[in-house]
Amino acid sequence: MNSRLRLVVAAFFLTASLFAQSPATSLTSDSIYDKNCAKCHGKTAEGRHFGGPSLVTSKLSADETKAIITNGKGRMPKYAGKLTDEQITALAAEIKALSATPQK
Template sequence: MKTIIISIAIGLSAISFNKKNQESTGKEIFEKNCAKCHGKDGTKRLLGAKNLQKSVLTTTENYEIITNGKGKMPSWKEKLSTEQINQVIEYLAVLKQKTKE
């Protein structure tokens, strides 16, 4: 019984560790590549960039814009992998939470 409880505890902490990791990777990608126009919190609007905290796009639309670019928004398909783009999209959701805090 004791072993079962311990292995569940280890399993759970591994899951939360992974989730945290995922979030910080998205954050790193964002701060390295996107923050110069969008700002660290997504609200800077260089070159007419959209306030990402107020953005209402779906994941698919985000994916499309980040991959192919739009107007002055650069295309990232050469610079970021599909996985990195997905991680940065997840981070956009984290940024949106900040408006509600």
């Protein structure tokens, strides 16, 4: 292996390990989502048939999303008192980020 190729391979593994260690910033890697929401909205947040709707395709604003998580709606439980305002704000931002990503 020449030294240039070796450098490219090293750079690849360095980049890969940096990504692997990045903190939970996406909805589906957030442990709060996993514990409280995934049972209804699914591990990938694409919704579950008898649970909750897809959050990936949600069209709500961050404020509307926050209001639904705080106060609940229909069979969606309210999380006021169960999660802090900061946690709910973070979840709403993560849902917005996810639903803003173009879907295939």
